[in-house]
Amino acid sequence: GQQLNQSPQSMFIQEGEDVSMNCTSSSIFNTWLWYKQDPGEGPVLLIALYKAGELTSNGRLTAQFGITRKDSFLNISASIPSDVGIYFCAGRSYGNKLVFGAGTILRVKS
Amino acid sequence: DGGITQSPKYLFRKEGQNVTLSCEQNLNHDAMYWYRQDPGQGLRLIYYSQIVNDFQKGDIAEGYSVSREKKESFPLTVTSAQKNPTAFYLCASTQGSTDTQYFGPGTRLTVL
Numbered sequence: 001g002q003q004l005n006q007s008p009q010s011m012f013i014q015e016g017e018d019v020s021m022n023c024t025s026s027s028i029f030n031t032w033l034w035y036k037q038d039p040g041e042g043p044v045l046l047i048a049l050y051k052a053g054e055l056t057s058n059g060r061l062t063a064q065f066g067i068t069r070k071d072s073f074l075n076i077s078a079s080i081p082s083d084v085g086i087y088f089c090a091g092r093s094y095g096n097k098l099v100f101g102a103g104t105i106l107r108v109k110s
Numbered sequence: 111d112g113g114i115t116q117s118p119k120y121l122f123r124k125e126g127q128n129v130t131l132s133c134e135q136n137l138n139h140d141a142m143y144w145y146r147q148d149p150g151q152g153l154r155l156i157y158y159s160q161i162v163n164d165f166q167k168g169d170i171a172e173g174y175s176v177s178r179e180k181k182e183s184f185p186l187t188v189t190s191a192q193k194n195p196t197a198f199y200l201c202a203s204t205q206g207s208t209d210t211q212y213f214g215p216g217t218r219l220t221v222l
Binding site for chain 1: 114116150151152153155158168200202210211212213214215216218
């Protein structure tokens with residue numbers, strides 16, 4: 001079946017630093033989604049990507065749909081304490097269900 | 111406001127008991143999903159339904175059952191056959207064939 005590898009598993013960074021995380025798949029995807037989950041809550045959609053090479057921003061967040069269609073990146077600029085949480089990527093290829101990465105745990109030191 | 115509600119937030123049950131988790135949406139979405147989340151793992155699909163009175167097994171359906179009698183409701187029953195039921199359960203929905211899934215706040219089930 002389809003697999004998503006998300007890295008890093010966790011990050012502990014200083015407030016104000018930029019953050020990068022990525023996901024790679026074993027097959028070509030036509031959709032990439034990035035979610036954030038706060039402790040004890042459901043994931044909230046951050047950015048949706050539908051085209052190879054697409055670069056989309058949402059405030060301090062920027063995500064890209066990799067040109068090979070097998071990867072995606074999420075960057076957070078100038079991190080703040082409320083950025084803490086788990087970030088999930090999710091992707092789908094034609095005819096298949098959405099699959100999720102294992103998540104990146106982000107901790108910010110103020 | 112439109113959204114997805116799950117109740118209760120926390121649920122405790124004795125081993126061997128069946129338990130039903132509620133999921134309701136007022137977004138008029140066609141498709142609904144149930145996921146299980148365990149620490150350090152991604153979301154795993156239990157069941158999904160693309161239309162009323164129809165549903166399909168996901169990747170880990172054993173020990174679970176669902177029904178879809180109304181468009182807005184998709185309850186999940188965790189049966190005594192589920193060997194390791196303690197987990198965080200998430201319900202989601204989408205409109206038609208779009209990929210963007212919107213999630214409820216989740217139910218944390220603990221089996222004692």
